Amino acid sequence: MTKGSVRFEGVTKHFDDVVALKPLDLDIAPGTLVTLLGPSGCGKTTTLRLVAGLESPTSGRIFIGDEDVTHLSATYRKVSMVFQSYALFPHMTVAENVGYGLTVKRVSKSELRPRVEEGLAMVGLEGFGDRLPSELSGGQQQRVAVARAIVLEPEVLLLDEPLSNLDAKLRRHVREEIREIQQRLNLTAIYVTHDQEEAMAVSDRIIVMKNAEIAQEGAPADLYERPNSAFIADFIGDANLLPVEVARSGETVDIVFDGRRLTLPTAFSTTGQANLVLRPHQLRLSHEASADSLPAEVSYAAYLGNQVQYTLDTALGEIFAVTVPDATPFRKGDTVHVGFDPVAARIVSI
Structure with a gap:
């Protein structure tokens, strides 16, 4: 395995009698952006939360790089998540929000400030550090959330419906920024969405899920031009x-x-x-x-x-x-x- 890769081996997840994820084998190569796409209840968010350590599998094994993280808590996994709701602290400045995770990890003040400034520069928000989240647009708030995630230098960046709170025109702009940052930093990223246009625009590879399992996976063009079922043909475009x-x-x-x-x-x-x-x-x-x-x-x-x-x-x-x-x-x-x-x-x- 390589740093930044993700592998599932026969991973399942049950919530009492509900099967949220059927046996799943999955390999994500380092430096790629892979999107989990599908309708509500298909298992995509459960899969993301299993990578993050926010859920534990019922069976199977999960690897990040060479490390078996199946039973490792979220705190100790080398992942960062960008949430749908941004999850910014309204009483903290932009800089304090971006640096929050570093503070929790007890990074020294001498190292903290330059890393926060570097993170803000990566998302085009130089000079915004002293503002409050309420003084920013929705797109700027989302970029703050991305900066907060990447300053932690994760092996895997997780994005859970990151653009769903933005209007259509702004979604298009921000998704381009996220893709550019991911490619520039060569990050491994797992992106969850139910929007097929969004998935096709940002992904190296799309995994379409249905009924808690993979229906088809491949490059965006492969899924669009060579669907393997009526469901895929109708769902992708x-x-x-x-x-x-x-x-x-x-x-x-x-x-x-x-x-x-x-x-x-x-x-x-x-x-x-x-x-x-x-x-x-x-x-x-x-x-x-x-x-x-x-x-x-x-x-x-x-x-x-x-x-x-x-x-x-x-x-x-x-x-x-x-x-x-x-x-x-x-x-x-x-x-x-x-x-x-x-x-x-x-x-x-x-």
Whole structure:
């Protein structure tokens, strides 16, 4: 093992009769940012708290670097956590908040001040040390929380829904700052969120969890372009899931939909009922029919400046499509034909 790595070996967690985490094997490489992503109750926060030492596993072993920390208390683990609520002391100055953990560890005053100043500089808050948290914006308060965590020089930085209290525009800005700091300091970081866009923006690797276990893991592009299930396809980005029949499987597949047979250059292992995955931006809308197109009626159209969003009614169900603005956009009630590139299509199990 390497400093900053995290490993779970068959880790489970039960709360009485509730299974919060099924047997989990997990390896996180040092210097990477890994996001635990999933809906509420999927096990992601439990996993983070197990790394932090805020929960003890029911079974299995947890390693940070070469050290078995399974039964080590949170105080003695080389981790720092950034909480959803910031958890800043309102009566302390920014500098005092950042230096609080160092004070608890009895770091000398001669060392404390430069480390606090360095931490504030890392998050772009030089000169803010004498202010109170109430005098800062939400984004600045979150950066104080990050500075407080990194001045402790942890082997692993844990972030629990760190941006959920910020508005959308500020979330985008702060997540970029967190990612830049993590990469610059080469920190190992575990990030928990239920926001798939946020996860894709900051992560080296995403672990999608469902029902207390891993549903799929990989780089953001892998999960988006090669989902292994309908759940992943729908959870990672917008997706249209259309029922089809797989007539022939293998390295390429033949599908039957809307009474037509079409060959797709994508691998699938079984035949029978399945879902065709079509991303909204990969669809093309036309007044003219083609061999692979579906007739549809526009039930909703919205112009959003840089894109036009359509909801379309088809024989296979409702389809959501996104196109670039056009001088003659389709309107509600129009009949259109929905086409797609077979190379971009994916097949997943129902």
